[in-house]
Amino acid sequence: MxxxxxxxxxxxxxxxxxxxxxxxxxxxxxxxxxxxxxxxxxxxxxxxxxxxxxxxxxxxxxxxxxxxxxxxxxxxxxxxxxxxxxxxxxxxxxxxxxxxxxxxxxxxxxxxxxxxxxxxxxxxxxxxxxxxxxxxxxxxxxxxxxxxxxRTTKDTEEVEHIRAMGQITVEVVGRTADFLKSHKAKDGVLVKEEGQALTVGEVKRKIDMWIVELGAENPHGTIFAIGRDAGVPHSVGTPEDYLRLGETIVFDIFIQEKGGGYHYDFTRTWCLGHATEQAQALYDDVLAVYRQIMDQEVKVNAPGKLLQARTNDLFEELGHPTSRTDPKTQEGYVHGLGHGLGLDVHERPALGATATDKDILRQGVVVTIEPGLYYPERGMGCRLEDTIYVQPDGKIEILADYPLDLIIPIED
Amino acid sequence: MxxxxxxxxxxxxxxxxxxxxxxxxxxxxxxxxxxxxxxxxxxxxxxxxxxxxxxxxxxxxxxxxxxxxxxxxxxxxxxxxxxxxxxxxxxxxxxxxxxxxxxxxxxxxxxxxxxxxxxxxxxxxxxxxxxxxxxxxxxxxxxxxxxxxxRTTKDTEEVEHIRAMGQITVEVVGRTADFLKSHKAKDGVLVKEEGQALTVGEVKRKIDMWIVELGAENPHGTIFAIGRDAGVPHSVGTPEDYLRLGETIVFDIFIQEKGGGYHYDFTRTWCLGHATEQAQALYDDVLAVYRQIMDQEVKVNAPGKLLQARTNDLFEELGHPTSRTDPKTQEGYVHGLGHGLGLDVHERPALGATATDKDILRQGVVVTIEPGLYYPERGMGCRLEDTIYVQPDGKIEILADYPLDLIIPIED
The missing domain is CATH 3.40.350.10 (Creatinase/prolidase N-terminal domain)
Structure with missing residues (x-):
């Protein structure tokens, strides 16, 4: 700091x-x-x-x-x-x-x-x-x-800035969930009052407006990706896509303070109305790893390398390919567990394949924890991400609370 | 190009x-x-x-x-x-x-x-x-x-991008005028339904939301400056300010294509309800110079140096100090007539004090024309700005039309 x-x-x-x-x-x-x-x-x-x-x-x-x-x-x-x-x-x-x-x-x-x-x-x-x-x-x-x-370790004033962006993030995510719930389904997709299908582009436009209304900015865009797009970690989503029931939606939002200041980074995976059996199983595996890592592994002075190795272990135990077993795989767990966050969305410490001996969860770091699984050919992906702070006393704090639930209930 | x-x-x-x-x-x-x-x-x-x-x-x-x-x-x-x-x-x-x-x-x-x-x-x-x-x-x-x-000269595809931002700009400006008109006045300031005074910060938040809704972005912010702030060209406005009737408001908006592309740049000066006598006189002088420059001076191959000299002439003839007569003046005409515009808000050619022999209105340039007068100690300023394109045939085109009117009518 x-x-x-x-x-x-x-x-x-x-x-x-x-x-x-x-x-x-x-x-x-x-x-x-x-x-x-x-x-x-x-x-x-x-x-x-x-x-x-x-x-x-x-x-x-x-x-x-x-x-x-x-x-x-x-x-x-x-x-x-x-x-x-x-x-x-x-x-x-x-x-x-x-x-x-x-x-x-x-x-x-x-x-x-x-x-x-x-x-x-x-x-x-x-x-x-x-x-x-x-x-x-x-x-x-x-x-x-x-x-x-x-910049790898944050003082308390910096953490307050990040926390404030976290509050705006969960407010926007809550509004997005309410907005989706306010629609009815017809022929397996969400429809507007007039009966036309709602699109991913329209949802993203709403998200952008709420971010501005709440006083933040969104210079890097938002990932709102459904189906096959959800299975490609770098896809931001296709604006013309309909909101199809049962498929996974990866919603990754990384807003910034107006004027180019501190960020927050957050992901939930949703299924509208219900989840297909495959989607539910995928989510259950990611949630299990998320909980295991958060509860057992994320602690002060944990090395980034070890955190990534443990995440690989857990996903492999569940039968998924990882980029450790196959560096070229596009299926399974294909990215790092997380990254430092502050004035840049991606800072140190690194909690992925590029982690060095310097990348540890020291007191003062703010990092994302974001295990995920991707199966583009099966038209699905799932990621759960929260931003955590290692307090000066070594305690771990999630900087903004929001339920991890998969299903967004939709009226028929 | x-x-x-x-x-x-x-x-x-x-x-x-x-x-x-x-x-x-x-x-x-x-x-x-x-x-x-x-x-x-x-x-x-x-x-x-x-x-x-x-x-x-x-x-x-x-x-x-x-x-x-x-x-x-x-x-x-x-x-x-x-x-x-x-x-x-x-x-x-x-x-x-x-x-x-x-x-x-x-x-x-x-x-x-x-x-x-x-x-x-x-x-x-x-x-x-x-x-x-x-x-x-x-x-x-x-x-x-x-x-x-x-980048100083634009091809027709680039001009279409700038023109599209111009259309969004005048739509946002029109909505802003309608929004102000929808308020009533009480004790000389605009008030909301509940009777509380409307603030500059609230107006700017609305502007930001409309920009996003219409599909653009606003990474550099907006100038919405009333009274003394309007008299300081670099003031972006004070969020807590009330919308006081009769005083000049300088509204300078410079939006950008989402993803960091082409800009548009546009300024109007407004008085709510009525203009004070001083404000009206200030506006009349700026409008006269704007018309004279646009109608008589702005033409293909006009040198930037000459355009700035003529603008200085005109303001000086009307009795105003200029930064030519006094480089340190903070009153009168204190900046350049305009600048090239494209992927940056400020590009070449320069139409102000920094203009060189290279800065001319060649075919293909897109520039702002923005004469203005500033009297911070008298609590007022006025600027009128449009973005123009020198077409391949040498004709001058304003890329987005919007009335130059000073008064925004307000119900008592």
């Missing part, structure tokens, strides 16, 4: 970090600025010191809301730097970066760079800056960066 | 381009892939050849929708590259990029890189790649990149 930053910088031998890009929909910048509206900012932190935020003068009120030490970019007169750069706009931009770094006394050592931004601009600026400041090693971390590592 | 790519690459002496990042909410990648769902892709194009898209095998159906020549990343076995890299994950990633470039015969010349992505990953990968391929110069364009220049 944020309080670990200096220690992590020391471990990674970083003397400074620089974060760039807008403050919204940019996890590493949001982490420091808390969701204010900055079109473009630069945040620089020396190890052992507070960060400094450089902002555009038009956005001074927003910058002030962060409570960070901040400096207006108006202090750096572009025309003067342009003159110094002989009229070269790119070089002038680089000279301003150099001056900002000098002004916060960063001209040597190792500096990591972070944030989401245009690739060409980043490469152009930082390769030129590297030449101007040969004593300063500019470091681009390609995998599991220092900031991603800091 | 896209058909200019090879010529522009030649002008910029680029033998190849590489675009990276997701396919959604990533303008340069969206430009080639048209809004499919790719979590992470790499597109490489040699000058004079068709682009090649590298995709994750799980997203093969999405990649196929593009109609592009495409190659699955499964062709590049990570474990083998990891072995070659001596277990170094970052180096293995770099080796895969190198192999992909070799497989499309790009190992020398100049290659520009584009897209939105994590800064550390980009810098780490491409500085290492540059060392491995010394014959290939990797180019990061810091300002007005080749792709931004291609």
């Amino acid at each position: 944020k309080s670990d930053l200096d220690a992590l910088m020391e471990t990674k031998d970083l003397d400074a970090i620089l974060v760039t890009g807008p403050a919204q929909h940019n996890p590493d910048m949001f982490y420091f600025t808390g969701g204010i509206h900055l079109t473009q900012g630069t945040l620089i932190k020396k190890r052992g010191e507070e960060p400094v935020l450089f902002y555009s003068p038009m956005e001074r009120d927003e910058a002030a809301k962060t409570g960070l030490k901040s400096i207006s970019s108006a202090e750096y007169n572009f025309q003067e730097f342009l003159k110094e750069a002989g009229g070269d706009v790119s070089q002038a931009t680089v000279l301003i970066y150099k001056k900002k770094l000098e002004d916060v006394s960063i001209t040597s050592g190792r500096m990591g760079i972070y944030g989401m931004r245009d690739v060409g601009i980043v490469f152009g600026i930082f390769t030129a800056l590297q030449k101007l400041l040969p004593e300063l090693e500019i470091v681009g971390e390609v995998s599991y960066s220092m900031l991603l590592e800091a | 896209k058909s200019d790519l090879d010529a522009l690459m030649e002008t910029k002496d680029l033998d190849a381009i590489l675009v990276t990042g997701p396919a959604q909410h990533n303008p340069d990648m969206f430009y080639f892939t048209g809004g499919i769902h790719l979590t992470q892709g790499t597109l490489i194009k040699k000058r004079g050849e068709e682009p090649v898209l590298f995709y994750s095998p799980m997203e093969r159906d999405e990649a196929a929708k593009t109609g592009l020549k495409s190659i699955s990343s499964a062709e590049y076995n990570f474990q083998e590259f990891l072995k070659e890299a001596g277990g170094d994950v970052s180096q293995a990633t770099v080796l895969i990029y190198k192999k992909k470039l070799e497989d499309v015969s790009i190992t020398s010349g100049r290659m520009g890189i584009y897209g939105m992505r994590d800064v550390g990953i980009v810098f780490g990968i491409f500085t290492a790649l540059q060392k491995l391929l010394p014959e290939l110069e990797i180019v990061g364009e810091v300002s007005y990149s080749m792709l931004l220049e291609a």
